[in-house]
Amino acid sequence: MAETNPFPRVDRVGHTDRTLGSRQLAAMLPDPAGARPAYRHLAQAISALILDGRIALHIRLPAERELAAALDTSRTTVTAVYDLLRESGYAHSRQGSGTWTALPEGRAPSGITRLLGPQDTAIDLARAAPGLPEQTLVDALARITPQLAEHAHTPGYHPYGLPELRAAVAERFTRRGLTTVPEQILVTSGAQHALTLVLGLLCRPGDRVMVENPSYPNALEAMRRARLRTVSVPVTDTGWDVEIIGSTLRQMVPQLAYLIPDFHNPTGCLMPEDARERVLRAVSRSGTWLVIDETLADLALDIPAPQPFASHPTPGGTGQVITIGSMSKTHWGGLRIGWLRAPARLVTELAGQRVATDMGGSVLDQLLALTLLDRGGELLPSRLEQLRRQRAALAAALSAHIPQWTWQLPPGGLSLWVDLGAPVASALAERALDKGVRIESGAYFATDPGIFEQRLRIPYTMPPDTLREAVHRMAAVLADGLPPSPTSRRPHWVV
Missing domain, CATH: 1.10.10.10 (Winged helix-like DNA-binding domain superfamily/Winged helix DNA-binding domain)
Structure with missing residues (x-):
């Protein structure tokens, strides 16, 4: 008897080649x-x-x-x-x-320049990424030195991830309400690496992928580079329309869906519990793989941290839910530690995919991550309190200096999704750079060009005084007057 594939693929529709229509x-x-x-x-x-x-x-x-x-x-x-x-x-x-x-000699793609940033920018608001306190890093390094010496006598290759770290991440899921064993965990070089591995294994060029609009730009870029066709569902100030999500899954039958339900980047919205259950039921009916990005789930500022999305019961189970996470937002992006939780057999297939380009992550980084996760109960509360103070300072400064801007105060996450009232975001970002403030237009988070030019994502990951100064400088730019930002000539053709 032929073996039944436990990970069936939906029928593929469409085809893409190397020509832009x-x-x-x-x-x-x-x-x-x-x-x-x-x-x-x-x-x-x-x-x-x-x-x-x-x-x-x-x-x-x-x-x-x-x-x-x-x-x-x-x-x-x-x-x-x-x-x-x-x-x-x-x-x-x-x-x-x-x-x-082609790419001209001496020019770098915008994704690289956004990460590096100009060296002379006084205030960088383009990245929603906190730093790690120096003493925390020093203490963690001192604690892992004996362990690292022990690992030095081994080859050091761990394509699944360091066993101790896999066990710690699995225990973390179990503690949050989703029973998990280490065999369901793959440690990766950040959440972006986890997503790229999933796209490479489960999708082929031309496949449809359902994404939110707006969404995390680097995830969208990974899908473009995989030559996937994105189908977007809106996320507004009031959150998700589950009816639209359900109808999109029924009509488009995407191969994969990518959602950020916990303090969504960039809007800050939190998906309600009943909406999560309805999405899971719709995904189960369509046969779509569901990738849940939990990188911000621990950053709950006003409410208890949400349970894992896959912990909600569904008629068909949660075998097609892949959860990705990272330490970049809760601890430090420089650590480059992420993970994914999936069925054990799929984890094995993803590890095989990983070895082709990456033999395994740094043992040093994984030991650091293990130590920091062990100290989570001690370190995270102070990080959350710091974010609350910074969020309050940013909101107060905006209300005082730019009262015409509006936003919904998010219950967690790292940024405000601000409505400027006019499509001037790109022009503002360009002029603000002259005053030493680097910030991205909301269009950077759009799946379709020409939209969200009336929006800015403003992170509150810097000290209160720095945030107040940034707002003061942006107010000065507005006082000088801005032209509307250019917009697309027609709606984007879905690819």
Whole structure:
């Protein structure tokens, strides 16, 4: 008898190749009639999309005639656009095979520059990531030194993760209400690594993936690079519409869904318990893999920390729920320790996927993580109290200096999702940089271009005085006046 596959894949629909369609590209671009010269305006927009990752590298751009028709402009204009892209290094041509995207020498993708940041920026609000107190790190290093010496006599390869750390993470899930054994845990180099492994194993180019809009930009970038087709469901100030989620799962039957239900990044919303149960039932009916990102779940500021999403009972069980977590938001991003919880057989398959590119994580980092997790009951309360003070300082400063902005105070997480009342976020971010404040437009968190230009994500991960100064500088930028940010010429074509 043939063996039954315990991880069936849903039927695949659609196909994608290395060509960007003319309607897809046109939907991402501003109206060519909106600026002069139009060809330079369009070339700059395409260059920005390539740097931002929304247009992948090494893919073929549409034929000139097709793009001209989609943009309702002349072919001469599109020819000039492509010429300028080639001159500036953002494209190159292959004889007989069209024009392909490229990265100019000396330029880095925006994802890298966002992580590194300009060295001369006084206040960096582009990253919602707390630091680790120096003494905490020193104490942890002192505690693990004898353990590290013992591991030095071993090969040091742990593709599943250090056994002691796997057991500690499993025990943590069990303590939170989801019975877990170490065989269900894979330790990874952060939550992003965990997501990338899952996408690589469970999805193929052209598969549909359901995501929230807005969502975590690096997760969206991972899906773009895997050449997946995202189908978005909205997250508003009031949270999720479970009816839309259910109908999307029924009609689109995505291969995978990625949700951040705990203090959602960037909105800060917390999904209610009954909504979680309804989502699980809908996922069970559609056969979709559900990836739950719990990286912010422990950062509960006004309420008890939520139970794991997969702890809710469903008729079909939770065998298709994968939970990913990390120490980046609760402790320190520099630690690069994350994990995923999944059925044991799937963990084995993911470990095999991991070995092809990563033999295993650093033993030193994993021992540090183990020590910090053991001290969680001691370290986390002070971190939460610090975040409460910083959140209060940011909210008070915004109310005092920029009262026209509005937001919902989140019950946890690391940032405010602020409504500016007008689509000026990109222009504000550009001018604020001149005053030493680095911040990202809400458009960076969008699945579709041209939206959330009226939003800013403002983290409260810095000291109160620093946050107050940042707000004061942004208020000064507003006082000087801002033009509206450019928007897309038409709704984004779903890919």
